[in-house]
Amino acid sequence: MHIRRHRSRFLSALAVATVGVGSTVFVAQAAATGCAVTYSVPSQWDNGFTANVNVTNLGDPISSWTVTWSFTAGQKVTQAWNATATQSGAQVTARSAGHNGALATGGTASFGFNGSWTGSNPAPATFAVNGTTCTGAPVTTTTGSPGGPTSTTTSSSTSSPTSTTTVPPADNPAWGKSLPPADAQTSMAYDIVAKADGTGYSPRAGECSREIHARYWTYGPDGKVYPTWHPPRDASGCSFGHEHGDDPRTSDLFATAKWPYFGYTSEVMMSSNPTGAHRHEDHVGHKVLAVNDSNVIQGDNGTSFFPPQGTTIATCDILFKFHQGTHSPDAFTNNVHELIYNNRCTHKDDNQVTEARFTALIPNGRPGGFGATDCPGPFNNRFTTVGPAVPADSPSDTRSLGRLITDASCVQAIREGKTHFEVITGTDIPFDTNDLHEFWFSDVSVTTPQLTFAITPLFYVLNPSRYYDASKPNKLARQVDLCYDGIRGDYCDAVRRITGQTGQQVAWDDPRSPFKGTLREYRAGGFKVRNSGPTAVYTDVYGRNASTTPFNGSIRQYFSGNHTEQNLFVRGATRDYAANAADRIHSPN
Numbered sequence: 001m002h003i004r005r006h007r008s009r010f011l012s013a014l015a016v017a018t019v020g021v022g023s024t025v026f027v028a029q030a031a032a033t034g035c036a037v038t039y040s041v042p043s044q045w046d047n048g049f050t051a052n053v054n055v056t057n058l059g060d061p062i063s064s065w066t067v068t069w070s071f072t073a074g075q076k077v078t079q080a081w082n083a084t085a086t087q088s089g090a091q092v093t094a095r096s097a098g099h100n101g102a103l104a105t106g107g108t109a110s111f112g113f114n115g116s117w118t119g120s121n122p123a124p125a126t127f128a129v130n131g132t133t134c135t136g137a138p139v140t141t142t143t144g145s146p147g148g149p150t151s152t153t154t155s156s157s158t159s160s161p162t163s164t165t166t167v168p169p170a171d172n173p174a175w176g177k178s179l180p181p182a183d184a185q186t187s188m189a190y191d192i193v194a195k196a197d198g199t200g201y202s203p204r205a206g207e208c209s210r211e212i213h214a215r216y217w218t219y220g221p222d223g224k225v226y227p228t229w230h231p232p233r234d235a236s237g238c239s240f241g242h243e244h245g246d247d248p249r250t251s252d253l254f255a256t257a258k259w260p261y262f263g264y265t266s267e268v269m270m271s272s273n274p275t276g277a278h279r280h281e282d283h284v285g286h287k288v289l290a291v292n293d294s295n296v297i298q299g300d301n302g303t304s305f306f307p308p309q310g311t312t313i314a315t316c317d318i319l320f321k322f323h324q325g326t327h328s329p330d331a332f333t334n335n336v337h338e339l340i341y342n343n344r345c346t347h348k349d350d351n352q353v354t355e356a357r358f359t360a361l362i363p364n365g366r367p368g369g370f371g372a373t374d375c376p377g378p379f380n381n382r383f384t385t386v387g388p389a390v391p392a393d394s395p396s397d398t399r400s401l402g403r404l405i406t407d408a409s410c411v412q413a414i415r416e417g418k419t420h421f422e423v424i425t426g427t428d429i430p431f432d433t434n435d436l437h438e439f440w441f442s443d444v445s446v447t448t449p450q451l452t453f454a455i456t457p458l459f460y461v462l463n464p465s466r467y468y469d470a471s472k473p474n475k476l477a478r479q480v481d482l483c484y485d486g487i488r489g490d491y492c493d494a495v496r497r498i499t500g501q502t503g504q505q506v507a508w509d510d511p512r513s514p515f516k517g518t519l520r521e522y523r524a525g526g527f528k529v530r531n532s533g534p535t536a537v538y539t540d541v542y543g544r545n546a547s548t549t550p551f552n553g554s555i556r557q558y559f560s561g562n563h564t565e566q567n568l569f570v571r572g573a574t575r576d577y578a579a580n581a582a583d584r585i586h587s588p589n
Contacts, residue, residue: 032105034058035134037067037127042519042576043462046425049075049121052112052579053083053094055129057103062130064101065109067094069124075117079306081291081573082250083111099250099292112575114306172218172259176235180217180225187224188270189263190217193283194227200283201240207584208238218259221556222268226261229288229321232583239584241511242284243518243577251290251319257342257357260321262286265338265361265541265555269391272541272553277391279361281338284589285325289522291318291573296345300569302458302525307571314354316345316570318524322457326438326464326517327588329474331403332386333368336361336394336542339444341455343527343570347563354529354561356453360543364442365402367394370468373404375435376413377420384468386475395542399443400456406436407468408477414487433489436479436515437462446557448546450533453559456526462519463491465508465587478508479515491515511586518578518585524570531559 036056043050055067067083070090077085083094100109127134180186192200194214201213216230232243248254263281270278296314297307321340325331339362344355365371367389372382384407410431419428420435440459447453469477483492484505491514495506506513531537538547538554550556578585 032059033130033132034136035127035129035132036136037129037134038580039123039127040576040579041121041123042579043574044121046422047118048078048114048116050112050114050574050576052110052576054108054110054580055103056108057105057129058136059105059132061104061107062102065096065103065129066131067127067129068092068131069127071124073117073120073122075115075121077113077115080113081111082109083113085111085113097292099252112573114574174215175218175228175259176216176230179211179214185224187220187226187261187263187267188280189266189283190214190225190227192280204241206238207241208234208236212236212238213240218261220261220264220267222264222271224267226263226267227283227286228259228262229286232577232580232585239582241584241586242589243583243585244286245288245321245520245577246290246575248288248290248319248321250292251342252292252317253319253342253344254290257319257340260286260288260340262321262323263338264340265359268553268555269361269541277393279334279336279391279394281323282325282328282330282588284327285323286321286338287324287520287522288321289318289572289575291524291571294318294524294571296568296570300571301567302523302569302571312348313566314345314347314568316343316524316527316568318343318570318572320457320524322459322522324440324459324461324517324520325588326461327466329466329476331405331440332370332468332475333389334394335364335367335389335397335403336391337364337440338362339442339457341457343455343524345527345561345568345570347566350563352561352563354527354563355558356455356527356529356560357558358444358446358453358455358543359555359557360444360539361541362442362444362543363395363397363402364440365400366396366398370403370405371401373406373410373435373437373439374420375406375410375431375437376418379404386468395544397443400441401439402441404439404441405468406438406464408470410435411467411469411482411487414489417488430488433479433482433487433491434462436464436467438464444543446537446539446543446546446559448533448537448548451531451537451546451559452528453531454526454528455524458521458523458525460521460523461517462521463515464517465513465515465589480506480508480510480513509587511581511584513587516578516585516587516589518589519574519576521572521574523572527568527570528565529559529561530563530565532562535560 038054040052085094217225218228220226229244233239266280294316295312298311298313319342323337341358369385414431422429438461443456445454483495537557538550
């Protein structure tokens with residue numbers, strides 16, 4: 001299988017407009033307008049880049065937004081998410097999607113895009129929202145009849161947008177506000193986070209307290225309390241130091257899927273087999289992806305970073321949670337990780353809806369070790385055996401490439417100046433710290449006489465904080481430490497600049513380190529559902545032993561749709577979840 005790599009670059013840019021605003025209306029009224037826009041480039045490679053845009057409404061509530069700006073160096077938008085983007089010459093227009101158009105006063109919406117550039121890639125100088133040039137401060141304009149007096153007052157508030165959200169939850173009014181009821185039964189996953197034993201959440205000085213963190217909970221299918229998604233910062237302003245990816249409330253599937261219940265599969269395993277080996281994953285590794293209206297292109301097989309041009313055969317909404325920590329030695333041996341998968345696709349030929357809601361500990365390759373990445377490459381079948389997996393009965397996935405984790409041989413290739421072929425540039429280039437990345441593949445299927453369900457998701461982390469080195473304690477080494485040994489790469493150039501400016505060495509868990517597992521490309525991948533039987537199907541925690549009736553230790557799954565078989569490859573998104581430095585995200589994450 002050939003995978004088109006894209007090069008990440010540790011570059012960031014911030015642009016906030018500085019031009020004033022005025023308006024004239026012909027009915028006596030007072031209207032507040034105003035906006036702030038944060039623009040960042042978390043990833044840049046030869047001739048391509050990824051940008052994130054945060055839009056904050058500083059005026060009266062709006063029901064939809066249109067952001068406009070002009071590029072100054074010939075950049076082009078090639079693909080956008082969470083907004084519809086068009087470009088005419090240098091002028092770009094990004095319109096809100098259905099789920100993120102309404103913004104209350106102080107509300108923030110985010111979208112992103114991939115683009116191309118040549119020569120240079122400067123940030124736009126100004127932005128406008130709904131025709132109002134953004135100044136970072138609200139403006140109140142009072143007008144009378146035509147020709148009447150007009151006065152304008154500008155607020156002194158210039159506070160920057162935060163990543164906290166104000167959308168009310170759908171089913172848990174206590175989310176983020178209070179602890180569970182005193183008589184509620186709690187899960188092991190929740191106890192690990194909430195109890196003061198230091199194994200789940202251990203706040204640093206200045207970070208949110210354990211009690212604040214414990215307010216972010218939800219009920220699981222078993223009625224127990226589970227930890228769930230929370231923003232990088234609490235509404236009070238304190239930071240948690242880690243992130244869980246996309247806000248699930250932005251998904252069109254949230255009304256059905258509700259809050260993801262972190263650690264549910266481990267609880268089912270423990271409850272059904274209390275004397276057996278159990279898998280309890282660390283809290284910070286739970287990551288959420290939410291993508292609405294993802295176009296599935298005919299003939300797309302996922303081998304290129306950008307989707308091909310062609311006919312759209314389906315449109316899909318994706319909401320899933322996957323456990324992928326890239327800071328600990330856990331994945332060196334343990335191949336099963338919790339996936340909560342929600343995908344709903346509408347086929348274009350007949351508008352039939354195909355949907356799956358699937359929760360399991362899915363295998364990523366073989367237990368007891370991991371496979372090799374493309375550094376020193378190419379992708380091959382080399383498998384490094386490390387030790388026994390937990391649980392001992394972890395199933396093996398031999399259809400996919402499994403977990404591909406960087407090891408010391410990649411570091412040696414960088415030191416020796418070895419090169420590899422870069423698809424985007426069409427040239428041989430040296431390996432560097434951008435190649436210290438991880439790919440996690442899986443191939444999952446559930447079948448009964450009436451059901452065929454298959455998915456092939458891919459989880460790709462460009463900036464993990466660990467790599468494998470058999471000579472180190474726990475066989476784990478830190479990328480950031482390589483930066484003080486002259487190793488090549490943009491990430492390490494940034495680390496060395498910090499040390500040059502401050503005189504301080506950057507530790508692996510320092511918020512300033514670029515190696516923290518926050519720059520991720522998640523793809524839902526291949527997707528197939530054909531079900532002529534009941535929509536409720538029960539499996540064990542590994543997604544096996546499918547039955548139409550529940551059994552001890554089973555998980556209820558949902559599969560709907562019987563469309564004529566199509567090869568659907570569902571794209572996901574590339575995000576930098578540490579784009580806002582104020583979130584103070586650091587490893588472990």
